Amino acid sequence: MTTCLECDAPLTFPPDLIDGEIIPCADCGAELEVLSLSPLQVGLAPAVQEDWGE
Amino acid sequence: MLRVSIVGASGYVGGELIRLLLGHPQVRLHQITSERLAGQYLHSAHPNLRGATDLRFTSVQVLESCDVLILALPHGQAAQKIETFAQIAPHLIDASADFRLADTAVYERWYGAPHPCPEWLTRFAYGLPEVNRERIREGRYVSGVGCNATAVNLALLPLVQAGLVDTHRDIVAEVKVGSSEGGNEATEASHHPERSGVVRSFAPTGHRHTAEVNAVLGLENIHLSITSVELVRGALATCHAFVREPVTDREIWRAFRATYGNEPFVRIVHEKRGMYRHPEPKILAGSNFADVGWSLDEQTGRIVTLCAIDNLMKGAAGSAVQCLNLMCGFEERTGLGFTGLHPI
Amino acid sequence: MLRVSIVGASGYVGGELIRLLLGHPQVRLHQITSERLAGQYLHSAHPNLRGATDLRFTSVQVLESCDVLILALPHGQAAQKIETFAQIAPHLIDASADFRLADTAVYERWYGAPHPCPEWLTRFAYGLPEVNRERIREGRYVSGVGCNATAVNLALLPLVQAGLVDTHRDIVAEVKVGSSEGGNEATEASHHPERSGVVRSFAPTGHRHTAEVNAVLGLENIHLSITSVELVRGALATCHAFVREPVTDREIWRAFRATYGNEPFVRIVHEKRGMYRHPEPKILAGSNFADVGWSLDEQTGRIVTLCAIDNLMKGAAGSAVQCLNLMCGFEERTGLGFTGLHPI
Structure with a gap:
């Protein structure tokens, strides 16, 4: 089972998954990039660091 | 249908209990007592319930037997009349602080005075399902929870259970709270021109909910502080603890999942981006959720854990209904499905 | 189960539609589209819905047929693609202003431009059940309602229907509104340090909702004014009209009961005493209620009628779900049982 690299949550993939697709993690919102389909491998997609500016 | 009555229901917690139980498919509200408002319709005290029921307040003198009696009385009154109330129903839920502390x-x-009926203390189960589910399920008497204590307890519980906290170092917990914690009695301090927009150091040290936190977490060196902010409903506990040894974010995820993975009302909110990446109390208003999260300072080993609740719901009436569901064998989420509003 | 999809659901009205329909026993949410958030979980835009569903936003390109399609698009977009949307589902509910005005x-x-598909205007029923129930029930296409117009319409309707208003004298209607009316797009005017605590004359004259008020009440000399106040959800219409001839409070009660006596979502709030003797929008947040009331000045013959609503609910998503219930033959209150919170 492939889990999120940030928080280890199990990842759910749509049936028509394609290479390079970005999958969000339901638990922590991290964006995972599909690096290869078989074997299924994901990597952390570069996320733009957003600042509240508070 | 379960016959449920509420004693002392003219206050804010009473109003929430009525709102929740009116929407509970297995419960029929029987009597709602208030000495001050006896004879009045419920919406005279709870305007949101206008048209929802034609029940009226009655006096506690005419209380009839029922299946579950929920007590929403001011501090001290439940303990004084516990024997009478115990005749009325086989199950009692006391929302006040009278039976929360076993010791x-x-x-x-x-509380500065000996407990009026100490023999009853051991019969009451502490009404926080996340730490006491089995005893509540099997028991007949359940106490309410302190709202500030609940926010602090739920924030620190995963780390304590996973043994990640250095229990020799001091833990400071500051709870930011809304004005509804003070109840519906108007005081000088709650007068709008004085209360609006404050960041008021309501109880910088020595809040009586500390006792509950010590009891639930089994930790002594926890220092509570309450600050009132611009909010009506809501409490946010910000707890500053120190990890025993270096730990990673994923290990903290594992600790939070171990404690809350199967909990119906605790949501883990820990994201890298977005306005709501940490728990936010205002969007929980009216819901029974406790949103928990954290932020780890790897340099100093300080871990700030967070818990947001609605003090009137998870901090009082919501947990009481959750306990009723457990005691009476209903699915734990029954009548507690409201998800909260956004924006609000 | 009814298969319902929502187009353009990342905004505040979209979030309320999702919240309501997730709690609707006869509806199964099929697709929720947002071009901007396609692929993301719904709680990325609607944090209150965390854990309530594992549905994700999809693109409108992959929209599949369903029973009811609800459009929550920015102004103008529904009209442009109405033919495509009409292929997707036999029933359409458009929450925008595109199909509200028949003329x-x-x-x-x-709106300063000719309507892009005027032939569709007559196929849409104006989506305010209190004035259009039969046409909505029998129709296939329902338009949304303007929140400010709805508050003014519901405030004045009983007097107009009872013929009590002197239609030759001018009627001024001032609506006090919350910040959620502006939607979820951040602007300089919505920047918290600028927006917090204002009493801002947002549109002292010439608000485009006037057209809806003229259409529903059949009155021309109505002058609308919008003032933004310290509130997120909520609108209160204060309407100043003049009675044709002296009238008593009881006659006004009779007029309000004639119009609203059997309405499931309109409550008459007119009491002599108490903080909530007149309609109050803040306690309606999240509910589909419209609270209406009045105050008669017998010396001058001026009658001030009042209506409080949640602009996102009775003023948008709540009315849309009420129309869905009517069109699909469900009991009108299904999925709309939340009574609102107090205190809040």
Whole structure:
């Protein structure tokens, strides 16, 4: 089972998954990039660091 | 249908209990007592319930037997009449602080007087399902929870259970709270021109909910502080603890999942981006959720854990209905499905 | 189960539609589209829905047929693609202003451009059940309602229907509104340090909702004014009209009961005493209620009628779900049982 690299949550993939697709993690919102389909491998997609500016 | 009555239901917690139980498919509200408002319609005290029921307040003198009696009385009154109330129903839920602390000595230290009926203390299960589910399920008497204590307890519980906290170092917990914690009695301090927009150091040290936190977490060196902010409903606990040894974010995820993975009302909110990446109390208003999260300072080993609740719901009436569901064998989420509003 | 999809659901009205329909026993949410958030979980835009569903936003390109399609698009977009959307589902509910005005000339006057598909205007029923229930029940296409117009319409309807108003004298209607009316797009004017605590004359004259008020009440000399106040959800319409001839409070009660006696979502709030003797929008947040009331000045013959609503609910998503219930033959209150919170 492939889990999120940030928080280890199990990842759910749509049936028509394609290479390079970005999958969000339901638990922590991290964006995972599909690096290869078989074997299924994901990597952390570069996320733009957003600042509240508070 | 379960016959449920509520004693002392003219206050804010009473109003929430009525709102929740009117929407509970297995419950029929029987009597709602208030000495001050006896004879009045419920919406005279709870305007949101206008048209929802034609029940009226009655006096506690005419209380008839029922299946579950929920007590929403001011501090001290439940303990005084516990024997009478115990005749009325086989199950009692007391939303006040009277039966929360099992240890009479601790009660006396924090409430400044010996407990009026100490023999009853051991019969009451502490009404926080996330730490006491089995005892609540099997018991007949359940106490309410302190709203500030609940926010602090739920924030620190995963780390304590996973043994990640250095228990020799001090833990400071500051709870930011809304004005509804003070109840519906108007005081000088709650007068709008004085209360609006404050960041008021309501109880910088020595809040009586500390006793509950010590009891639930089994930790002594926890220092509570309450600050009132611009909010009506809501509490946010910000707890500053120190990890025993270096730990990673994923290990903290594992600890939070171990404690809350199967909990119906605790949501883990820990994201890298977005306005709501940490728990936010205002969007929980009216819901029974406790949103928990954290932020780890790897340089200093300080871990700030967070818990947001609605003080009137998870901090009082919501947990009480959750306990009723457990005691009476209903699915735990029954009548507690409201998800909260956004924006609000 | 009814298969319902929502187009353009990342905004505040979209979030309320999802919240309501997730709690609707006869509806299964099929697709929720947002071009901007396609692929993301719904709680990325609607944090209150965390854990309530594992549905994700999809693109409108992959929209599949369903029973009811609800459009929550920015102004103008529904009209442009109406033919495509009409292929997707037999029933359409458009929450935007595109199909609210039956008269193309009036549309052009207020929106500054000719209507892109005037032939569709007559197929849409105006989505305010309290004035259009039968047409909505029998129709296939329902338009949304303007929140400010709805508050004014519901405030004045009983007097107009009872013929109590002197239609030769001017009627002024001032609506006090919350910040959620502006939607979820951040602007300089919505920047917290600028927006917090204002009493801002947002539109002292010439608000485009006037057209809807003229259409529903059949009155021309109504002058609308919008003032933004310290509130997120909520609108209160204060309407100043003059009675044709002296009238008593009881006659006004009779007029309000004639119009609203059997309405499931309109409550008459007119009491002599108490903080909530007149309609109050803040306790309606999240509910589909419209609270209406009045105050008669017998010396001058001026009658001030009042209506409080949650602009996102009775003023948008709540009315849309009420119309869905009517169109699909469900009991009108299904999925709309939340009573609102107090205190809040």
